[in-house]
Amino acid sequence: MNSGNTSSNGRTINVVxxxxxALMIILPFLGPWxxxxxxxxxxxxxxxxxxxxxxxxxxxxxxxxxxxxLLAAKIAMIISGVFLILGSLSPxxxxxxxxxxxxxxxxxxxxxxxxxxxxxxxxxxxxxxxGILSNAIPDGGASAQITVPYLVGSASATIQxxxxxxxxxxxNLSLTxxxxxxxVTAILGIVARINHRRLKKQ
Amino acid sequence: xxxxxLKWSLRLLGIALVVVPILMALAAHGWDVKEAVLPSEEExxxxxxxxxGIFGGGFSKDTITFGDPVVSGSRITVLVTFRSPLxxxxxxxxxxxxxxxxxxxxxxxxxxxxxxxxxxxxxxTFTLVGTVPAMPPQNPQMxxxxxxxxxxxxxxxxSPEISRG
Numbered sequence: 001m002n003s004g005n006t007s008s009n010g011r012t013i014n015v016v017x018x019x020x021x022a023l024m025i026i027l028p029f030l031g032p033w034x035x036x037x038x039x040x041x042x043x044x045x046x047x048x049x050x051x052x053x054x055x056x057x058x059x060x061x062x063x064x065x066x067x068x069x070l071l072a073a074k075i076a077m078i079i080s081g082v083f084l085i086l087g088s089l090s091p092x093x094x095x096x097x098x099x100x101x102x103x104x105x106x107x108x109x110x111x112x113x114x115x116x117x118x119x120x121x122x123x124x125x126x127x128x129x130x131g132i133l134s135n136a137i138p139d140g141g142a143s144a145q146i147t148v149p150y151l152v153g154s155a156s157a158t159i160q161x162x163x164x165x166x167x168x169x170x171x172n173l174s175l176t177x178x179x180x181x182x183x184v185t186a187i188l189g190i191v192a193r194i195n196h197r198r199l200k201k202q
Numbered sequence: 203x204x205x206x207x208l209k210w211s212l213r214l215l216g217i218a219l220v221v222v223p224i225l226m227a228l229a230a231h232g233w234d235v236k237e238a239v240l241p242s243e244e245e246x247x248x249x250x251x252x253x254x255g256i257f258g259g260g261f262s263k264d265t266i267t268f269g270d271p272v273v274s275g276s277r278i279t280v281l282v283t284f285r286s287p288l289x290x291x292x293x294x295x296x297x298x299x300x301x302x303x304x305x306x307x308x309x310x311x312x313x314x315x316x317x318x319x320x321x322x323x324x325x326x327t328f329t330l331v332g333t334v335p336a337m338p339p340q341n342p343q344m345x346x347x348x349x350x351x352x353x354x355x356x357x358x359x360x361s362p363e364i365s366r367g
Binding site for chain 1: 216222223355
């Protein structure tokens with residue numbers, strides 16, 4: 001296999017590492033990986049490991065701690081991408097292993113992290129939120145039936161308030177094409193790490 | 203030696219990227235964890251205002267005005283004017299009224315249109331149609347009303363109790 005072992009002017013380069021590094025640098029700027037909407041603009045969430053946008057009836061809400069942590073994740077991914085490129089340009093140097101290992105697995109953990117966050121969120125909405133809503137509405141005549149898909153799909157949530165009123169909201173969850181770019185980046189990162197070890201031994 | 207320095211530098215960088223944002227957020231909010239994590243009170247009040255603004259003054263007896271019923275054969279039609287109290291556009295997808303009298307078969311009047319769009323704080327007119335039974339009620343009274351409308355794609359169904367008298 002010569003996929004990641006290109007010699008150019010007598011110099012060995014980890015080509016897969018370069019590709020993974022470049023994708024890691026641009027990944028934070030591609031937009032959300034997962035989106036959820038209730039109705040048409042009643043409630044919208046756009047999520048990636050680098051950004052979180054929550055809109056309630058068109059009004060954005062933020063948490064400064066979350067925003068700063070996501071900014072740090074963005075910076076970490078860009079630094080990791082730069083380090084991976086530097087390490088891939090000179091895979092035989094003494095420092096390359098450390099630079100490559102610093103962030104080569106970050107896209108994989110980001111993909112796994114997003115899936116865990118979304119699944120836990122859906123679990124909370126399906127199992128905890130109906131009880132909270134039922135108790136929040138006085139007179140005890142309220143019941144909420146919410147069945148949200150665990151990652152992607154469509155469903156509807158119904159809140160029944162006695163026999164006189166009910167609210168039904170369509171819910172749509174979807175992964176964006178950027179998520180699949182992240183999956184490709186994660187796979188390239190794994191291959192780049194394996195390739196780096198192989199180049200180092202040569 | 204130099205490998206160890208690089209190893210620790212990278213570890214410290216990784217730790218700093220987690221710790222520094224947390225410290226920055228806490229410092230910006232006077233080390234109050236709740237304020238750093240939750241949205242600001244201003245944002246929450248803006249959302250509350252937006253939600254209460256949507257529903258305006260709420261529904262009242264002036265919201266719906268029924269015209270005089272027109273009977274043609276066994277068919278009855280009633281023109282309804284709906285004045286929206288909402289500050290956002292809405293769409294009525296279903297509207298029905300039940301008219302009955304003691305000892306008589308109730309008449310069900312159903313919205314003829316499949317849906318009626320009403321602009322923010324605007325008004326729209328639609329038609330209710332039904333069939334008059336062979337023995338029409340002598341003293342008809344509205345005993346039931348049911349309305350389903352959509353706001354922001356969310357469907358709200360109301361069927362309030364009608365007080366007699």
